[in-house]
Amino acid sequence: MVLGIQPNQGLLEREWMALSQMLTEKSPALDIIPFPSKLDGMNSKKWKHDFVFVRDLYVSNQGGDVVIARFREKERQAEVKIIEEWLMDQDVKVHTLPNDDNHFIEGGEFYYCSNENILFAGESRNSLKGNEKTAELLDVEDLVILRSNSFHLDTLCTPVFNADNELCLLIVCTALLEKESVDQLKKMMHNRNIPILEIPPEEAIGTTGKLGSFAVNCLPLPGQLIGAAEFKSETVRTALTEHNITHSVVSLTQFHLSGGSVHCLTNEL
Numbered sequence: 001m002v003l004g005i006q007p008n009q010g011l012l013e014r015e016w017m018a019l020s021q022m023l024t025e026k027s028p029a030l031d032i033i034p035f036p037s038k039l040d041g042m043n044s045k046k047w048k049h050d051f052v053f054v055r056d057l058y059v060s061n062q063g064g065d066v067v068i069a070r071f072r073e074k075e076r077q078a079e080v081k082i083i084e085e086w087l088m089d090q091d092v093k094v095h096t097l098p099n100d101d102n103h104f105i106e107g108g109e110f111y112y113c114s115n116e117n118i119l120f121a122g123e124s125r126n127s128l129k130g131n132e133k134t135a136e137l138l139d140v141e142d143l144v145i146l147r148s149n150s151f152h153l154d155t156l157c158t159p160v161f162n163a164d165n166e167l168c169l170l171i172v173c174t175a176l177l178e179k180e181s182v183d184q185l186k187k188m189m190h191n192r193n194i195p196i197l198e199i200p201p202e203e204a205i206g207t208t209g210k211l212g213s214f215a216v217n218c219l220p221l222p223g224q225l226i227g228a229a230e231f232k233s234e235t236v237r238t239a240l241t242e243h244n245i246t247h248s249v250v251s252l253t254q255f256h257l258s259g260g261s262v263h264c265l266t267n268e269l
Helices: 009-026 074-088 128-137 179-191 234-242
Strands: 058-060 065-068 093-095 110-113 118-122 142-146 157-161 167-172 196-198 219-221 224-227 246-249
Touching (some): 009 224, 058 110, 065 074, 074 093, 110 157, 118 128, 128 142, 142 179, 157 219, 157 224, 167 179, 167 234, 179 196, 196 234
Parallel strands (some): 065 093, 118 142, 167 196, 224 246
Antiparallel strands (some): 157 167, 219 224
């Protein structure tokens, strides 16, 4: 996101340790996958891998089905083979998309709401057919496509789940969405009586001239929201309190330089 900037390695390691400690305390079960060193060894000049952002590599319905990513950027495809090997050892059914020019997905373009069986899907890095096939493979009831010029859907919105894992709020930067998607989203949330909480681009990915805080790039868990920055909006903070949502914050400044935050660094099975 900031070309030419190299992360401060010491600070990066401290931020990673703080995140892993927080996840250990707040997640019912946590697997930390070692970085596959062979990615740095094979075809190192050809691949532009980003394996630390494990969110991109697959999407799960948290009920036993997983769809492996198919990157539009071929330089990242090596990551998929490695995560597929790991997933094959887990208690899940692994699905792949058709191998053609019409089916592309990245996990950062999705938010899945298991209780409601809703799949929110972006179309910045995903194709329409990729989204539709993913929804089919995950046996999704409602596919909600949100179009934007933003990097990934998770850089502009997050669902919030109450203690019963019900979708109770949606935090979103509508300024980064196309108008048709905003209208569709507002209608759907109104029909389900779920409030939409608006945030500015500064609390999402940011603007062309300035990187945002990535506050919205959260890991939503039942009754919890884990992110890397506080929301400045009093409306958002009040709504989280009213729904008994614990909002935990851990600094991830060095990961933001590559365009990712808590949601990007985590994934669910």
